[in-house]
Amino acid sequence: MEQVKVLLEDKEIPRQWYNIMADMPTPMKPPLHPGTGQPVTPDDLAAIFPMNIIEQEVSTKRWIDIPDEVLQKYILWRPSPLYRARNFEKLLGCPVKIYYKHEGVSPAGSHKPNAAIPMAYYNKVAGTKRMTTETGAGQWGSALAMSCKMFDLACRVYMVKVSYQQKPYRRLMMNTWGAECIASPSTMTQAGRDFLAKYPDSPGSLGIAISEAIEDAVTSKEKSHYGLGSVLNHVLIYQSIIGLESQKQMQKLGIYPDVVMGCCGGGSNFAGIAMSYVCDKIHGKKVKVVGAEPSSCPTMTKGPFAYDFGDLAKTTPLLPMHTLGHDYVPAPIHAGGLRYHGMAPIVSHLVKENLIEPRAYDQLKTFDAGVKWARTEGFIPAPETNHVLAAVVDEAMRAKEEGKEKVILFNWSGHGLVDLAAYDAYLSGKLEAYELPDEEIQRALLAIKDFPKP
Amino acid sequence: MNNEFNEKLTRCPRLGQEVIFSYCLQESGELPCPRIMHCWSHLPSLEKLLQHTLKPEQWDKFINRQTPDKISSLIEIIEAAKAKK
Numbered sequence: 314m315e316q317v318k319v320l321l322e323d324k325e326i327p328r329q330w331y332n333i334m335a336d337m338p339t340p341m342k343p344p345l346h347p348g349t350g351q352p353v354t355p356d357d358l359a360a361i362f363p364m365n366i367i368e369q370e371v372s373t374k375r376w377i378d379i380p381d382e383v384l385q386k387y388i389l390w391r392p393s394p395l396y397r398a399r400n401f402e403k404l405l406g407c408p409v410k411i412y413y414k415h416e417g418v419s420p421a422g423s424h425k426p427n428a429a430i431p432m433a434y435y436n437k438v439a440g441t442k443r444m445t446t447e448t449g450a451g452q453w454g455s456a457l458a459m460s461c462k463m464f465d466l467a468c469r470v471y472m473v474k475v476s477y478q479q480k481p482y483r484r485l486m487m488n489t490w491g492a493e494c495i496a497s498p499s500t501m502t503q504a505g506r507d508f509l510a511k512y513p514d515s516p517g518s519l520g521i522a523i524s525e526a527i528e529d530a531v532t533s534k535e536k537s538h539y540g541l542g543s544v545l546n547h548v549l550i551y552q553s554i555i556g557l558e559s560q561k562q563m564q565k566l567g568i569y570p571d572v573v574m575g576c577c578g579g580g581s582n583f584a585g586i587a588m589s590y591v592c593d594k595i596h597g598k599k600v601k602v603v604g605a606e607p608s609s610c611p612t613m614t615k616g617p618f619a620y621d622f623g624d625l626a627k628t629t630p631l632l633p634m635h636t637l638g639h640d641y642v643p644a645p646i647h648a649g650g651l652r653y654h655g656m657a658p659i660v661s662h663l664v665k666e667n668l669i670e671p672r673a674y675d676q677l678k679t680f681d682a683g684v685k686w687a688r689t690e691g692f693i694p695a696p697e698t699n700h701v702l703a704a705v706v707d708e709a710m711r712a713k714e715e716g717k718e719k720v721i722l723f724n725w726s727g728h729g730l731v732d733l734a735a736y737d738a739y740l741s742g743k744l745e746a747y748e749l750p751d752e753e754i755q756r757a758l759l760a761i762k763d764f765p766k767p
Numbered sequence: 768m769n770n771e772f773n774e775k776l777t778r779c780p781r782l783g784q785e786v787i788f789s790y791c792l793q794e795s796g797e798l799p800c801p802r803i804m805h806c807w808s809h810l811p812s813l814e815k816l817l818q819h820t821l822k823p824e825q826w827d828k829f830i831n832r833q834t835p836d837k838i839s840s841l842i843e844i845i846e847a848a849k850a851k852k
């Protein structure tokens with residue numbers, strides 16, 4: 314029988330997280346306080362994070378011990394299995410061996426609890442009584458809800474109203490784990506009330522939900538802190554367990570990957586699988602590390618497009634040229650306007666150092682890859698995970714073109730069982746690229762004429 | 768709004784769900800989502816639509832908007848929250 318899974322025993326779980334900050338080839342610019350222009354100090358963040366977490370946020374220690382209490386929770390599903398995707402390989406017919414870490418086996422269905430559990434634990438140790446956070450469709454909110462319950466903390470999640478209304482299942486998961494889930498904007502906070510007074514029918518946004526979660530933590534009478542599910546250094550450190558386990562598993566097979574891949578939203582699961590390999594790369598190992606990010610425009614994938622890595626001087630966003638096109642190309646866009654800093658600074662920095670290669674895939678390509686995956690390997694991926702699947706398909710095709718054998722390792726960040734509406738939208742053609750004729754623009758304008766104007 | 772248009776969805780990478788175009792147009796309350804150009808770039812008429820929708824000063828604000836990095840934006844929110852204490 315062909316070997317498909319590599320499992321580690323509970324006792325083989327890594328005992329330390331890895332922190333890439335110890336191995337950064339060049340220093341990263343410290344974040345600046347928007348008021349003073351001075352580098353941010355731990356005290357600036359003390360209103361929302363406990364000091365033990367802030368210490369990790371600024372730490373340059375290579376290895377950080379994983380507390381026993383956290384390991385005890387991790388082993389409910391960790392070490393997660395490493396799979397070989399033999400059926401997907403057959404479908405692609407390319408000279409590649411494809412291995413993946415299955416992070417969909419966690420109780421919340423994704424990698425998010427890898428960070429939520431230590432976050433809840435460190436808060437508990439610091440005397441926090443309750444945690445707040447914001448969530449969109451609920452992946453992070455549900456992970457934090459579960460983790461808070463594990464350490465007997467109260468948890469309140471501000472869920473963007475449009476998601477609260479359209480995505481009941483993750484909200485119900487949060488409730489089942491004992492968390493309070495509030496539709497944002499809400500009347501619970503001043504920020505929410507102010508926003509509602511101005512825009513009573515607002516469907517909400519992540520921006521306002523974050524403001525509510527932070528205000529709640531800062532102004533609460535009970536000792537409360539806030540938890541963020543991606544982007545920040547400490548989150549990336551906690552996720553490093555994915556890559557560290559995979560190294561042990563690949564070692565059992567006697568194989569080292571040629572390419573390591575992950576999908577990038579805020580960068581946490583990608584960093585989780587990638588950073589221990591980036592460390593190897595810094596120390597001379599030959600390995601390609603690829604981060605796959607979303608794009609809606611198919612032409613983007615051809616260029617070195619890096620919009621979310623947009624604070625990089627060397628990669629001018631191509632997007633505005635495509636979108637604004639012929640008659641209006643405002644200079645400020647090329648100078649940096651419209652950039653959205655959604656990516657972890659560590660990941661952006663490593664892209665700048667040429668240690669990570671960003672690639673963008675449009676949503677149709679990603680769902681196409683996700684459906685192919687489900688029809689061969691069985692597991693239905695989260696739509697976010699589909700980005701890395703598109704990158705894997707792409708890499709396999711490149712191997713075929715180059716006539717080279719390659720070993721690909723990637724992170725399968727979560728399952729899509731609570732996201733089947735996304736598959737419905739894809740399968741029924743609602744996500745297709747769409748050209749807007751003039752008459753429809755007029756109708757659209759009419760429909761939005763009452764939208765808020767500054 | 769015409770049904771065909773209204774039913775067109777895109778996957779919002781920030782929320783993790785599908786949204787209709789009008790959500791992205793007013794995501795930030797006063798302005799469209801900073802990612803709108805990116806997520807709806809397959810609409811060739813996007814620029815025309817935005818220019819029709821936004822007042823010139825809004826358009827200027829929109830294209831020149833700089834979103835701060837995460838830590839800076841957290842600190843901005845913390846300071847605003849402390850003021851409400």
Ligand SMILES: Cc1ncc(COP(=O)(O)O)c(C=O)c1O
Pocket residue numbers: 423424452453542543544576577578579580581582583695697698726727728783
């Ligand atoms: C399953 C899954 N994968 C990936 C992501 C992207 O987040 P990150 O880049 O922080 O891993 C998310 C975010 O919600 C997710 O739910």
